[in-house]
Amino acid sequence: MQNDVIMAGFGGQGILLIGKILAYAGMHEGKEVSWLPSYGPEMRGGTANCTVVISDRPVGSPVIRSPRAVVAMNLPSLDKFEPDVRPGGLLLINSSLINRKAARDDLTVIEFPANQIANELGNRRGANMVALGVYLGATEAVSLEEVVEVVRETFAAKPGVIEINITALHRGHEIGAACAVGV
Amino acid sequence: MPETVFSKPQALRDVTTHYCPGCTHGTIHRLIAEVLDELGVRERTVGVAPVGCSVLAYNYFETDFHEASHGRAPAVATGIKRARPDLVVFAYQGDGDLASIGTAEIVHCANRGEKVTVVFVNNAIYGMTGGQMAPTTMPGQVATTCPLGRDVDLSGHPIRVSEMLSTLRTPAFVARTSVHTPLLSVNTKEMLRQAFTYQVEGRCFSLVEILSTCPTNWGIPPAEATEWLEKNMLPYYPLGVFKTPESGSRESMPLER
Amino acid sequence: MTKKLMKGSEAIGEAAVQAGCHLFFGYPITPQNEIPEYMSMRLPQVGGTFVQAESEVAASNMLYGAAGSGERVMTSSSSPGVSLMAEAISYLAGAELPVVIVNIMRAGPGLGGILPSQNDYLQSTKGMAHGDFRLLVLAPWSVQEAADLVQDAFDLADYYRNPVLILGDGLIGQMMEPVEFAEGREPIKELPPKDWAATGNDGSKPRSVINSLFLDPEELERHNYHLKEKYDRMERDEVRFETSGLDADYDLLVVAYGTVARVCSTAIEELADRGVKVGMVRPVSLFPYPYRAVREAARKAKAVLVVELSMGQMIEDVRLAIEGSKPLHFLNRTGGMLVSPDEVVDKIQAISEGSSQEVVHA
Numbered sequence: 075m076q077n078d079v080i081m082a083g084f085g086g087q088g089i090l091l092i093g094k095i096l097a098y099a100g101m102h103e104g105k106e107v108s109w110l111p112s113y114g115p116e117m118r119g120g121t122a123n124c125t126v127v128i129s130d131r132p133v134g135s136p137v138i139r140s141p142r143a144v145v146a147m148n149l150p151s152l153d154k155f156e157p158d159v160r161p162g163g164l165l166l167i168n169s170s171l172i173n174r175k176a177a178r179d180d181l182t183v184i185e186f187p188a189n190q191i192a193n194e195l196g197n198r199r200g201a202n203m204v205a206l207g208v209y210l211g212a213t214e215a216v217s218l219e220e221v222v223e224v225v226r227e228t229f230a231a232k233p234g235v236i237e238i239n240i241t242a243l244h245r246g247h248e249i250g251a252a253c254a255v256g257v
Numbered sequence: 258m259p260e261t262v263f264s265k266p267q268a269l270r271d272v273t274t275h276y277c278p279g280c281t282h283g284t285i286h287r288l289i290a291e292v293l294d295e296l297g298v299r300e301r302t303v304g305v306a307p308v309g310c311s312v313l314a315y316n317y318f319e320t321d322f323h324e325a326s327h328g329r330a331p332a333v334a335t336g337i338k339r340a341r342p343d344l345v346v347f348a349y350q351g352d353g354d355l356a357s358i359g360t361a362e363i364v365h366c367a368n369r370g371e372k373v374t375v376v377f378v379n380n381a382i383y384g385m386t387g388g389q390m391a392p393t394t395m396p397g398q399v400a401t402t403c404p405l406g407r408d409v410d411l412s413g414h415p416i417r418v419s420e421m422l423s424t425l426r427t428p429a430f431v432a433r434t435s436v437h438t439p440l441l442s443v444n445t446k447e448m449l450r451q452a453f454t455y456q457v458e459g460r461c462f463s464l465v466e467i468l469s470t471c472p473t474n475w476g477i478p479p480a481e482a483t484e485w486l487e488k489n490m491l492p493y494y495p496l497g498v499f500k501t502p503e504s505g506s507r508e509s510m511p512l513e514r
Numbered sequence: 515m516t517k518k519l520m521k522g523s524e525a526i527g528e529a530a531v532q533a534g535c536h537l538f539f540g541y542p543i544t545p546q547n548e549i550p551e552y553m554s555m556r557l558p559q560v561g562g563t564f565v566q567a568e569s570e571v572a573a574s575n576m577l578y579g580a581a582g583s584g585e586r587v588m589t590s591s592s593s594p595g596v597s598l599m600a601e602a603i604s605y606l607a608g609a610e611l612p613v614v615i616v617n618i619m620r621a622g623p624g625l626g627g628i629l630p631s632q633n634d635y636l637q638s639t640k641g642m643a644h645g646d647f648r649l650l651v652l653a654p655w656s657v658q659e660a661a662d663l664v665q666d667a668f669d670l671a672d673y674y675r676n677p678v679l680i681l682g683d684g685l686i687g688q689m690m691e692p693v694e695f696a697e698g699r700e701p702i703k704e705l706p707p708k709d710w711a712a713t714g715n716d717g718s719k720p721r722s723v724i725n726s727l728f729l730d731p732e733e734l735e736r737h738n739y740h741l742k743e744k745y746d747r748m749e750r751d752e753v754r755f756e757t758s759g760l761d762a763d764y765d766l767l768v769v770a771y772g773t774v775a776r777v778c779s780t781a782i783e784e785l786a787d788r789g790v791k792v793g794m795v796r797p798v799s800l801f802p803y804p805y806r807a808v809r810e811a812a813r814k815a816k817a818v819l820v821v822e823l824s825m826g827q828m829i830e831d832v833r834l835a836i837e838g839s840k841p842l843h844f845l846n847r848t849g850g851m852l853v854s855p856d857e858v859v860d861k862i863q864a865i866s867e868g869s870s871q872e873v874v875h876a
Contacts, residue, residue, distance in 0.1 A: 336579025
């Protein structure tokens with residue numbers, strides 16, 4: 075059993091962070107994990123993405139050309155990675171920043187206004203957490219409880235943001251669970 | 258009982274050097290050895306030999322040694338000193354080694370303020386390789402790679418290392434001396450003593466530039482070489498102390514907030 | 515002993531610290547900057563020293579001085595920076611100084627790019643710099659293995675008095691994976707005292723001179739034979755490799771190292787689901803190279819496939835190993851492009867269908 079996902083968006087949207095949180099949670103659950111960021115010129119002000127693999131067995135390739143899931147937080151990311159999603163896979167679209175629909179019809183597509191939801195929750199920087207929640211709800215790649223624990227550890231130095239991020243995570247999880255695919 | 262009034266320094270090995278007649282490396286080696294003896298640090302001294310005429314310096318000192326690659330002696334000395342701050346570390350370098358291929362290493366070693374001592378022997382020519390132009394070769398001076406004499410329009414002017422290093426803000430001891438007269442040799446020993454003392458006291462980087470003759474590659478007898486040095490090098494390479502850790506502003510300049 | 519999620523670069527740094535390396539000299543170059551950054555933070559915590567040198571040339575010579583003083587010392591760089599260190603590496607090998615050098619390879623030649631590559635294989639194993647010398651070269655395929663090999667590298671360097679090179683790629687440096695460090699780890703070799711180190715001399719032992727200069731040709735020839743004897747011992751005792759699928763029957767043998775071997779392992783699993791049987795040899799030590807393992811594994815196969823992120827470097831050693839006994843195929847990407855499991859699957863299917871072109875040498 076393996077879950078793998080490419081999470082992509084603008085630098086500064088906290089994409090690499092939610093990838094790390096996911097990997098940490100997987101590790102805490104005793105699974106094999108890898109987290110691989112994009113690096114190089116594309117880091118400088120452009121898009122950021124990371125590939126996370128969570129598996130019951132040692133992770134083979136940490137590079138995933140055809141991921142089981144893609145989380146696209148902005149339009150360039152959707153344009154870049156939509157064609158790569160494995161047939162029958164999962165495509166998450168942040169409709170707050172993406173003004174088009176999925177082009178493919180062989181995928182499970184979940185559209186959710188991550189920034190709008192985060193704003194409504196009073197957590198303007200929480201769109202990444204909403205997206206992570208949606209991914210977790212749709213795939214159950216790792217348990218929500220474990221992710222919540224990691225979020226508490228991650229933000230231990232900033233206790234003021236822990237609860238609002240957990241709220242965003244839960245809100246996303248509800249959306250994802252409603253469309254659960256069980257990849 | 259006869260009294261011994263003169264003997265070989267303990268820090269010098271009882272061997273014959275390969276240096277040419279009239280070369281001053283031997284004198285300089287001896288002065289360093291006397292200073293190491295007198296400071297009582299011979300047993301904890303590690304030298305770094307360069308590439309150039311003094312490449313075999315490790316055979317002449319009764320201390321542990323590293324043989325460095327060309328120009329890198331200050332980096333090797335940095336490695337030794339950082340690994341073992343209790344050691345007294347000196348690099349011995351010529352002008353091709355220090356002022357040409359090794360400019361980056363000497364500037365940054367000095368600028369980091371490594372607590373090491375560099376003895377820089379400047380004879381205005383490449384000796385070991387047979388008399389090519391050095392960065393310190395005088396304008397008009399003939400060398401095998403400037404057979405018509407150094408043309409400053411093509412090769413620039415000789416680099417004055419002591420002056421250049423003394424512009425660095427990091428505290429250091431920088432002096433230029435010569436050994437072409439007995440009196441100046443005595444003065445050179447005093448500069449070396451100060452340089453090593455600054456290191457032993459853990460205070461700063463120190464460098465003593467020592468003007469030297471090279472009768473073989475200058476193509477003139479030793480006595481004339483001495484005259485040539487006085488007439489041509491001294492005016493361009495004035496002797497003296499260029500920088501001490503006490504001189505100049507030493508306080509740091511933090512960013513304004 | 516708890517697992518931590520660490521970047522490969524950080525794990526390499528921490529492994530060095532745990533191995534007793536308290537000195538690091540380096541110069542920034544992508545994609546390995548996290549190693550010096552980690553060391554600049556970590557070494558002061560253990561009373562160690564980090565120096566950002568003015569160049570890779572200087573850093574590698576600082577390594578020389580520190581290693582000659584008998585201390586454990588490391589540097590890291592990436593391809594262009596390692597080329598600048600090549601001079602010092604020759605001197606380190608000639609003077610028999612134990613150091614650990616990490617090369618997180620990026621794509622070349624020249625300034626090239628900053629994305630992962632394996633294009634320094636020949637440089638690392640055969641042609642680093644002037645003179646007859648070898649480095650012990652170890653190539654990890656995971657963050658955990660990178661940490662383990664770095665710790666072993668310090669023991670091997672001390673044991674053989676020889677530079678050891680950890681050869682990774684940008685993936686190893688950038689990837690995060692769980693790592694654990696064994697507590698109370700014992701050296702993997704019985705390590706002799708470093709009585710050769712130049713640490714000052716009070717006359718109680720022979721003078722130490724750290725040196726690679728031998729003007730007497732007979733002496734230099736003896737020195738070269740002495741070095742060769744060391745390399746021969748490495749070839750006898752330090753060959754490391756892993757295999758998979760060799761116990762059962764298989765039609766094809768894959769040879770790949772580093773992260774590329776992981777890509778291959780994913781492909782091989784997918785093929786196994788479809789009933790295609792493939793074995794793999796993964797060299798871990800690149801010098802000494804596991805020639806015998808490759809040769810023996812190739813016997814059962816109908817063909818051999820080498821997969822590399824280069825225009826064909828390790829394949830030369832595979833050719834030496836199999837000596838033309840089997841058809842040889844090659845799959846590669848370069849310039850920072852990565853091989854995907856799908857490409858490996860497609861290549862293997864092409865080989866079995868006879869549509870892959872053999873590598874043929876005149």
